[in-house]
Amino acid sequence: MSLETITTILGGLTIxxxxxxVISRHPVRSVLxxxxxxxxxxxxxxxxxxxxxxxxNIIVYAGAIMVLFLFVLMLLNLDKDSEPKTHVLVKIASVVxxxxxxxxxxxxxxxxxxLGEAAAPSAQNNEGLVQNLGQLLFSKYVLPFxxxxxxxxxxxxxxxxxxxxxxxxxx
Amino acid sequence: MQxxxxxxxxxxxxxxxxxxxxxxxxxFGGMWITFKHLLRKNNTLRYPEHTREFAPVYRGQHVLKxxxxxxxxxxxxxxxxxxxxxxxxxxVAAEREKGEEKLYRxxxxxxxxxxxxxxxxxxxxxxxxxxxxxxxxxxRIVPTNFERDSFVYGKDRLVEDINNRIDITKxxxxxxxxxx
Amino acid sequence: xxxxELIEKLAxxxxxxxxxxxxxxxxxxxxxxxxxxxQDRIGPDxxxxxxxxxxxxxxxxxxxxxxxIPANAEKWLxxxxxxxxxxxxxxxxxxxxxxxxxELFGQTVALQVAxxxxxxxxxxxFLSIGVYGIxxxxxxxxxxxxxxxxxxxxxxxxxYELAMxxxxxxxxxxxxxxxxxxxxxxxxxxxxxxxxxxxxxxxFFICSLAETNRAPFDLAECESELIGGYHTEYGSxxxxxxxxxxxxxxxxxxxxxxxxxxxxxxxxxxxNFDGNTxxxxxxxxxxxxxxxxxxxxxxxRWTIPRFRFDQLMHLGWKSLIPISxxxxxxxxxxxxxxxxxxx
Numbered sequence: 001m002s003l004e005t006i007t008t009i010l011g012g013l014t015i016x017x018x019x020x021x022v023i024s025r026h027p028v029r030s031v032l033x034x035x036x037x038x039x040x041x042x043x044x045x046x047x048x049x050x051x052x053x054x055x056x057n058i059i060v061y062a063g064a065i066m067v068l069f070l071f072v073l074m075l076l077n078l079d080k081d082s083e084p085k086t087h088v089l090v091k092i093a094s095v096v097x098x099x100x101x102x103x104x105x106x107x108x109x110x111x112x113x114x115l116g117e118a119a120a121p122s123a124q125n126n127e128g129l130v131q132n133l134g135q136l137l138f139s140k141y142v143l144p145f146x147x148x149x150x151x152x153x154x155x156x157x158x159x160x161x162x163x164x165x166x167x168x169x170x171x
Numbered sequence: 172m173q174x175x176x177x178x179x180x181x182x183x184x185x186x187x188x189x190x191x192x193x194x195x196x197x198x199f200g201g202m203w204i205t206f207k208h209l210l211r212k213n214n215t216l217r218y219p220e221h222t223r224e225f226a227p228v229y230r231g232q233h234v235l236k237x238x239x240x241x242x243x244x245x246x247x248x249x250x251x252x253x254x255x256x257x258x259x260x261x262x263v264a265a266e267r268e269k270g271e272e273k274l275y276r277x278x279x280x281x282x283x284x285x286x287x288x289x290x291x292x293x294x295x296x297x298x299x300x301x302x303x304x305x306x307x308x309x310x311r312i313v314p315t316n317f318e319r320d321s322f323v324y325g326k327d328r329l330v331e332d333i334n335n336r337i338d339i340t341k342x343x344x345x346x347x348x349x350x351x
Numbered sequence: 352x353x354x355x356e357l358i359e360k361l362a363x364x365x366x367x368x369x370x371x372x373x374x375x376x377x378x379x380x381x382x383x384x385x386x387x388x389x390q391d392r393i394g395p396d397x398x399x400x401x402x403x404x405x406x407x408x409x410x411x412x413x414x415x416x417x418x419x420i421p422a423n424a425e426k427w428l429x430x431x432x433x434x435x436x437x438x439x440x441x442x443x444x445x446x447x448x449x450x451x452x453x454e455l456f457g458q459t460v461a462l463q464v465a466x467x468x469x470x471x472x473x474x475x476x477f478l479s480i481g482v483y484g485i486x487x488x489x490x491x492x493x494x495x496x497x498x499x500x501x502x503x504x505x506x507x508x509x510x511y512e513l514a515m516x517x518x519x520x521x522x523x524x525x526x527x528x529x530x531x532x533x534x535x536x537x538x539x540x541x542x543x544x545x546x547x548x549x550x551x552x553x554x555f556f557i558c559s560l561a562e563t564n565r566a567p568f569d570l571a572e573c574e575s576e577l578i579g580g581y582h583t584e585y586g587s588x589x590x591x592x593x594x595x596x597x598x599x600x601x602x603x604x605x606x607x608x609x610x611x612x613x614x615x616x617x618x619x620x621x622x623n624f625d626g627n628t629x630x631x632x633x634x635x636x637x638x639x640x641x642x643x644x645x646x647x648x649x650x651x652r653w654t655i656p657r658f659r660f661d662q663l664m665h666l667g668w669k670s671l672i673p674i675s676x677x678x679x680x681x682x683x684x685x686x687x688x689x690x691x692x693x694x
Contacts (some may be wrong), residue, residue, distance in 0.1 A: 028490065032428075035483065052529075055472040063479025064512070067486065067505050074490050074498060130468060130529050195553070198655060205389045205654045215393045 007047055014040040027073050031066060038062040052130045227341045230293040230308040233286055234337045235330040238276055243330060244305035247281035254300035259290035277303075284329060288313045288322040298342075307339045355458065363464050364445075371444050375598040376406040378645060382598075385649040413591035421584050425491040432488025433585065433592035439481040440599035446470040447606050448532045450616040450633030454626055462630065463532060470531035471519055474607055475512070478562055482508045484596065485564075485571065489581035500580025504571030507561055507663060511568075514671035515558035518551040521679045522611050524686055535615035540622065543614040550678045552612045554671050559604040561667070564597060566652040570660055601648055602641065609640035 020033040045054035247264035265282035387394030395402035448463040489501020526537040561568040572580030582593045616633030
């Protein structure tokens with residue numbers, strides 16, 4: 001089996017899992033399909049020899065963020081009766097909006113394919129390995145890296161502030 | 172109040188010191204205690220193979236004794252039944268016929284003698300009340316069963332076998348009755 | 352990939368699988384024995400001499416029990432839960448180096464299933480996925496106690512993963528590699544990380560207690576409050592898988608602790624040996640350390656009472672994480688100083 005076949009199969013599976021996220025009726029199932037999607041994306045990373053990114057993707061997204069998602073969803077009351085009824089007009093509007101977004105994405109990707117083929121990382125390059133990635137992060141991409149960490153700290157402080165309400169005085 | 176056991180500890184909400192706050196010394200102390208138990212000899216008794224020895228005064232299943240010649244001691248006087256606080260003993264008396272001298276020691280004997288083992292509290296008062304040294308409690312355990320009826324022990328299970336005497340010397344109050 | 356290499360890896364995988372399952376099975380027996388010793392009892396001694404057939408008897412019992420799925424459970428997720436728990440627990444062992452290379456039939460056999468250059472991250476990844484087995488199982492049971500157990504387990508595991516990860520970063524800074532084999536090789540002889548990073552070791556150990564859901568952090572399955580926690584509704588071998596997965600992860604986390612902090616297969620005086628002798632002695636050293644930590648895990652379980660949940664969260668977020676961050680910063684400063692950054 002050539003690398004290309006594996007890539008194709010994996011890509012198909014990834015898209016299928018991602019579709020199932022949208023199609024599944026039950027929110028918890030959607031989240032679980034999303035977790036599966038992250039795994040498949042990670043395996044795509046491994047095919048591109050980006051092991052570090054693959055594992056970090058699993059640790060951060062599948063291991064932490066999705067667990068929190070699942071956590072919240074499990075605590076929600078997921079009865080079908082309590083779901084708000086959506087108006088037909090709203091449904092039509094959402095379909096139109098989604099379709100437009102889809103078209104824009106397709107249009108953007110169409111140019112991207114040609115670009116990507118030129119710059120596609122081959123399995124032989126070692127950019128995804130830890131050492132090279134570290135070198136790149138702290139030399140070429142040091143500004144975006146630091147900016148994103150500042151962003152994270154800002155959001156963390158915000159979350160702490162939101163969570164820390166003033167102490168209520170009980171009369 | 173003065174503590175009786177000298178183990179009383181006054182609970183307080185005092186501030187913990189640094190060593191107490193990091194918990195680790197206390198945890199290591201606890202682990203040392205459990206480790207000492209690891210080396211200690213266990214005191215488990217492997218039950219079916221080994222049984223714990225009964226106390227000499229243990230009061231278990233009753234026996235109706237025979238005398239040295241194999242005659243039943245019981246004369247169905249009914250004192251045990253009167254003494255029994257749980258009212259577990261019933262009996263029917265009968266007169267000894269000619270030719271039965273080998274079976275019963277005196278002229279009157281118990282035609283039936285029943286102890287309900289579910290009622291019995293194994294207090295030993297029957298044994299104390301008996302003037303003829305006929306009923307004794309032994310160090311045997313009353314076996315379990317599923318039917319209630321089977322706990323009413325008749326003479327078939329109470330009277331000792333001639334060839335298989337039951338030793339009651341541990342509980343025997345000697346000198347109570349002299350041989351005629 | 353050559354056929355011989357394929358066979359070699361396959362044999363290694365099967366061997367590791369068998370050893371892991373065997374050790375996990377006997378860990379259940381050993382746990383009961385250790386508990387008995389600590390409580391001045393004898394422990395299981397009926398199945399075979401000294402009760403050594405007890406795991407088989409337990410397994411047989413679990414296999415022949417009724418396989419039950421509650422009526423309102425999510426059937427497929429209910430079945431998947433124990434599978435995921437077992438899978439993630441078993442996968443962790445694949446990157447652990449068990450010893451130096453072995454010379455066999457003229458070939459060099461690395462006693463490690465996969466030497467990937469992100470080994471420690473791989474372990475962290477599978478630890479973090481391990482939550483899913485518990486969460487899915489607990490939610491799919493459609494039982495409030497199971498859900499409580501699942502939620503406790505997941506919040507506990509996420510909280511303690513952070514402090515654990517920071518301790519791992521400290522070790523990675525010490526050895527300069529994410530590969531477990533490199534981490535072990537930097538601790539040659541008696542040059543173990545625990546002597547340089549005792550604080551990181553203590554924190555990592557506490558966190559691995561929490562990650563394996565063992566006492567004093569077994570709040571996810573505390574029987575006095577939650578009946579059985581996330582596996583309340585489980586029976587038969589599904590339940591067995593959950594219990595087994597706990598012992599498998601007990602074994603792997605003991606192995607990880609000995610790799611990260613106690614030099615893995617290194618032992619003092621290892622320079623006097625070479626070749627196969629060294630490899631075999633390395634395996635012995637590695638397993639001695641692992642078994643010691645399994646014993647310590649059990650020792651702690653039968654000594655320390657369970658934490659309260661808010662105490663658990665306080666310990667995780669307010670003590671362990673700040674301490675480990677400070678520890679990491681100091682380590683970074685010392686390393687930078689040694690490299691001559693401040694001159």
